Amino acid sequence: MEITQAAGGVCAAKGFFAGGVHCGIRKNTSKLDLALIYSETPCAAAAVYTKNKVCGAPITVTRAHLSDGRAQAIICNSGNANTCNADGVSKAQMMCAALARELHLAETDIAVASTGVIGQPLPIDPILSNIAPLIRSCRADGEGSLLAGTAIMTTDTHEKEYSVRFSLGGKSCHIGGIAKGSGMIEPNMATMLCFITTDAAISPAMLQKALSADVQTTFNMVSIDGDTSTNDTLVLLANGAAKNSTVEAEGEDFDTFCAALHAVTTQLCRMIAKDGEGATKLLTCTVRGADGQQTARKIAKSVIKSTLFKCAVFGCDANWGRILCAIGYTEAEFEIDKVAVWLCSAGGKVQVCESGAGLPFSEDEALQVLQQDEVTVLIDMGSGSETATAWGCDLSYDYVKINGDYRT
Amino acid sequence: MEITQAAGGVCAAKGFFAGGVHCGIRKNTSKLDLALIYSETPCAAAAVYTKNKVCGAPITVTRAHLSDGRAQAIICNSGNANTCNADGVSKAQMMCAALARELHLAETDIAVASTGVIGQPLPIDPILSNIAPLIRSCRADGEGSLLAGTAIMTTDTHEKEYSVRFSLGGKSCHIGGIAKGSGMIEPNMATMLCFITTDAAISPAMLQKALSADVQTTFNMVSIDGDTSTNDTLVLLANGAAKNSTVEAEGEDFDTFCAALHAVTTQLCRMIAKDGEGATKLLTCTVRGADGQQTARKIAKSVIKSTLFKCAVFGCDANWGRILCAIGYTEAEFEIDKVAVWLCSAGGKVQVCESGAGLPFSEDEALQVLQQDEVTVLIDMGSGSETATAWGCDLSYDYVKINGDYRT
Numbered sequence: 001m002e003i004t005q006a007a008g009g010v011c012a013a014k015g016f017f018a019g020g021v022h023c024g025i026r027k028n029t030s031k032l033d034l035a036l037i038y039s040e041t042p043c044a045a046a047a048v049y050t051k052n053k054v055c056g057a058p059i060t061v062t063r064a065h066l067s068d069g070r071a072q073a074i075i076c077n078s079g080n081a082n083t084c085n086a087d088g089v090s091k092a093q094m095m096c097a098a099l100a101r102e103l104h105l106a107e108t109d110i111a112v113a114s115t116g117v118i119g120q121p122l123p124i125d126p127i128l129s130n131i132a133p134l135i136r137s138c139r140a141d142g143e144g145s146l147l148a149g150t151a152i153m154t155t156d157t158h159e160k161e162y163s164v165r166f167s168l169g170g171k172s173c174h175i176g177g178i179a180k181g182s183g184m185i186e187p188n189m190a191t192m193l194c195f196i197t198t199d200a201a202i203s204p205a206m207l208q209k210a211l212s213a214d215v216q217t218t219f220n221m222v223s224i225d226g227d228t229s230t231n232d233t234l235v236l237l238a239n240g241a242a243k244n245s246t247v248e249a250e251g252e253d254f255d256t257f258c259a260a261l262h263a264v265t266t267q268l269c270r271m272i273a274k275d276g277e278g279a280t281k282l283l284t285c286t287v288r289g290a291d292g293q294q295t296a297r298k299i300a301k302s303v304i305k306s307t308l309f310k311c312a313v314f315g316c317d318a319n320w321g322r323i324l325c326a327i328g329y330t331e332a333e334f335e336i337d338k339v340a341v342w343l344c345s346a347g348g349k350v351q352v353c354e355s356g357a358g359l360p361f362s363e364d365e366a367l368q369v370l371q372q373d374e375v376t377v378l379i380d381m382g383s384g385s386e387t388a389t390a391w392g393c394d395l396s397y398d399y400v401k402i403n404g405d406y407r408t
Numbered sequence: 409m410e411i412t413q414a415a416g417g418v419c420a421a422k423g424f425f426a427g428g429v430h431c432g433i434r435k436n437t438s439k440l441d442l443a444l445i446y447s448e449t450p451c452a453a454a455a456v457y458t459k460n461k462v463c464g465a466p467i468t469v470t471r472a473h474l475s476d477g478r479a480q481a482i483i484c485n486s487g488n489a490n491t492c493n494a495d496g497v498s499k500a501q502m503m504c505a506a507l508a509r510e511l512h513l514a515e516t517d518i519a520v521a522s523t524g525v526i527g528q529p530l531p532i533d534p535i536l537s538n539i540a541p542l543i544r545s546c547r548a549d550g551e552g553s554l555l556a557g558t559a560i561m562t563t564d565t566h567e568k569e570y571s572v573r574f575s576l577g578g579k580s581c582h583i584g585g586i587a588k589g590s591g592m593i594e595p596n597m598a599t600m601l602c603f604i605t606t607d608a609a610i611s612p613a614m615l616q617k618a619l620s621a622d623v624q625t626t627f628n629m630v631s632i633d634g635d636t637s638t639n640d641t642l643v644l645l646a647n648g649a650a651k652n653s654t655v656e657a658e659g660e661d662f663d664t665f666c667a668a669l670h671a672v673t674t675q676l677c678r679m680i681a682k683d684g685e686g687a688t689k690l691l692t693c694t695v696r697g698a699d700g701q702q703t704a705r706k707i708a709k710s711v712i713k714s715t716l717f718k719c720a721v722f723g724c725d726a727n728w729g730r731i732l733c734a735i736g737y738t739e740a741e742f743e744i745d746k747v748a749v750w751l752c753s754a755g756g757k758v759q760v761c762e763s764g765a766g767l768p769f770s771e772d773e774a775l776q777v778l779q780q781d782e783v784t785v786l787i788d789m790g791s792g793s794e795t796a797t798a799w800g801c802d803l804s805y806d807y808v809k810i811n812g813d814y815r816t
Contacts, residue, residue, distance in 0.1 A: 053744050054736030054764070084732050086765045118729025119766035225715040226634065227730070228737040307633040307715070308811050315812025321526025322635070324492050328462030329636040336461050356462070357494045358527035397805045403716050404723025 057088025069204025417553030465496025477612025
C-alpha cells in the first residue's frame with residue numbers, strides 16, 4: 001500500500017466543502033468563530049467523544065444524530081463551549097435546525113460541536129443570523145479547509161490540517177482532517193476537536209471500527225496538561241465519492257484505509273502536542289521492549305505527563321532522574337533495573353540511563369539534543385517486544401500566563 | 409479529649425533531640441544539609457513510604473531496619489536523593505553505621521532518608537566526616553527542631569513543624585513533627601519527608617495502625633504537581649517517656665492518640681501544600697454530600713490537581729467551569745446534575761454552580777475571594793453524607809522557573 005501526503009486538508013476528499021466566518025461570539029472581529037464542513041452527498045459517519053461526565057450539550061445532540069451511522073455536515077463554533085448551561089441542548093439543536101434548513105438536509109444528518117469557555121450561555125443569535133454567509137464561505141479546496149480549521153481554533157497558535165492520498169481497488173482515495181487542541185488536552189477516547197473526511201466508500205460499521213481502534217494509539221496518547229475536556233469530539237465522514245468498492249469487512253482494503261487514517265491522525269496528534277498551550281517543544285516518548293502493549297502505553301504517557309520533566313525540557317535541563325521517577329510511578333508491572341533511556345533529537349542522541357541507573361554523559365551533548373524543537377525520549381524496558389508512542393509538550397511560563405486569565 | 413498546640417516541633421516530645429549541620433553536599437555553605445533526630449531511649453517505630461517503583465536506596469535500608477517495629481534515630485541529608493545509583497544502598501548503610509558507632513546504637517535502630525537530585529552519586533565523605541558535629545548540634549528544644557527542619561529542606565521556602573499536647577490516662581503527652589515538601593509532591597501512602605516523634609507509650613503495631621490510617625486522609629490528599637517522588641518517607645517514633653499506660657489496643661487512648669496525630673499531620677499537610685513550588689496560595693477542596701468516601705476523596709483530589717484550575721486560581725480568575733470539568737473526569741460514579749460549588753476564603757463566599765449548571769455571580773465578589781492566600785473550593789455532591797478534603801496550591805510562573813533548571 002502506498003500512502004502519500006496530499007493537499008487540501010479537510011477538503012482533500014472529493015465532494016467535501018468547508019468554510020468559516022466571524023459570526024460574533026468572539027469580540028475580536030478578525031477571529032473566525034463559526035465553521036462548516038459538508039458533503040454534497042450523504043456520508044457514513046463515525047465519532048468518538050470525551051468520557052468526561054460533564055459532557056458538552058453539542059455532544060448530546062451529535063451522539064443522537066449520528067446514532068444511525070449517517071451524517072452529511074458538521075457545524076462548529078469557537079469561543080463558547082455551550083457546556084454546563086441549562087439551555088445548551090436546545091441551542092445546539094437550533095444550530096442544526098438552522099443549517100438543515102439552508103442546506104436542505106435532515107437535522108439528524110448534522111453533527112454539532114462547540115469549544116471555548118465552559119458555563120457561559122451560548123449567544124445563539126450571532127450563529128443563526130450567519131448561517132447563510134457561512135455556507136457562502138465554503139469551498140472545495142485548501143482555502144476552505146484553512147477557513148474551517150481557523151474558525152475552530154481557541155488558544156491554538158496556528159491552524160492544523162493534514163491529508164493523504166491512497167488507493168483502494170485502483171480508485172484514488174483521500175483522507176484529510178482539521179483539528180484544534182492547545183489546552184485541556186488529555187483525550188479519553190477522543191481529542192479536543194477533530195473533523196476528518198474521506199471520499200472512500202466504507203460502511204458505517206467499518207468506519208467506526210477503524211476510528212475506535214485508531215484513537216487508542218493516536219489521540220488517546222496525547223497529553224498537554226492532563227485535563228480531559230468536556231467537549232472532545234472527533235467526527236469522521238466518508239462520502240464514497242471515490243467510487244471504490246465499499247469496504248464492508250476486514251481485509252486488504254480495510255487495512256489500507258486504517259493505515260491512511262493513521263497517517264492523518266498521527267500527524268494531527270503531533271501538531272496538537274507541539275502547539276500545546278505555551279509549548280516551545282514537541283515532546284515524544286517512545287517505549288520499546290515492553291512485555292505488554294498496555295504497559296508500553298502507560299509508561300509513555302506517564303513520562304509525557306510529568307509536570308516536572310516537562311519543566312526540565314522547557315529549561316533544556318537533562319534531568320533524566322525525573323524520567324525514571326515518572327516510569328516508576330506508572331501503574332503497571334515491570335522491572336525498573338532493566339530500563340535504558342536515551343534523549344534524541346535532530347541535535348543527536350545521548351544515553352542517560354542503563355539498567356535503571358545513571359550513566360555519565362556529556363552535558364554539552366545533552367544540551368544540544370534538548371535545544372531542538374522536537375525532542376524524543378526513547379525508553380527500552382528490556383523485557384519484551386511491545387512498543388508505544390505518546391506525544392506532549394514542555395511546560396512554559398506562557399502556559400501559566402494563558403491559563404491564569406483565560407476568560408478575559 | 410483536649411488537644412492543644414504546643415511548642416517544640418519534633419522536640420516537643422520528652423527525650424527527643426534534633427539538630428542539623430552543613431556537611432558539604434550542597435555548595436552553598438549557609439544551607440544546612442544533614443539532619444539528625446534521636447531519642448535517649450529505644451522507640452516503637454512506624455513508617456510509610458513511596459509506592460514509586462523507582463525507590464530511593466535509603467528506603468530499602470530504612471524498611472529493613474524498621475521491620476522489627478523499633479528504632480531510635482533518624483538521619484537525613486538534603487541536596488542528593490541517593491536514588492538510581494548503583495552504590496546507593498551501601499552508602500545509605502554507611503550513614504547508619506557511622507551514626508550507630510557515635511551514638512552507641514545498633515545500625516538497625518536507625519532510619520535513613522535522602523532528598524534532592526535523583527541519579528547523581530551521593531558524596532559520602534562529607535556525611536561521614538560530619539557525624540560528630542551533627543550530634544553536637546542536637547538540642548532537646550525548639551531550636552533543635554528548627555535546625556533539623558531546616559536541614560531537610562530542598563526548594564521549600566520555609567521550615568515546617570507543628571506539635572501538640574494531649575493527655576493519656578492523666579499523663580501529659582506530645583506529638584510533634586517536621587516535614588519538607590515543595591515539588592514532586594503527590595504522596596502515595598507517604599509524604600515527601602516527614603519525621604514525627606511522640607513521648608506517648610504505644611506498641612509498634614498500634615503505632616503503625618494509627619499512621620497507616622491517618623495518611624489516607626492527610627498526606628495522600630496532598631498534591632502539588634502529580635509527581636510521586638522516589639523518596640517519600642514518613643517515620644514516626646514513640647519513646648514512651650510520658651509514662652502513660654502503653655496503648656496496645658483500640659479504645660479511648662488509641663482514639664485520642666490518633667486525633668492528636670491527625671492534628672499534627674493535617675497542619676503539616678497544609679504547610680506542604682501552601683509552600684508548593686512557586687505557590688502563592690493554599691488551595692483546599694472540601695467535598696461533602698458524596699455517597700461514598702472514596703468518591704469524595706477522588707473528586708477532591710481531581711479538583712486540586714487540575715492544572716488548568718490551578719492556573720486560574722493563580723490568576724484570580726473564577727473559571728469555575730474548570731472545577732466542573734475536573735469533577736467530570738474523576739473516575740467515580742455520581743450525578744453531575746446534583747452538584748453545587750462555592751468559592752470560599754477570608755474574603756467571602758460565592759456560589760458559582762447549582763444543579764451542575766452555572767449561577768450568575770458577582771465577578772467583584774469572586775475576585776475578593778480569590779485574592780486571599782488561602783482559598784477553599786466547597787463542593788456539595790447532593791447524593792449522600794460522605795466528606796473529604798484535599799490540599800494543593802496554585803500553579804505559577806515560579807513553578808516553571810524553579811523546575812526548568814533544578815539541577816544547577
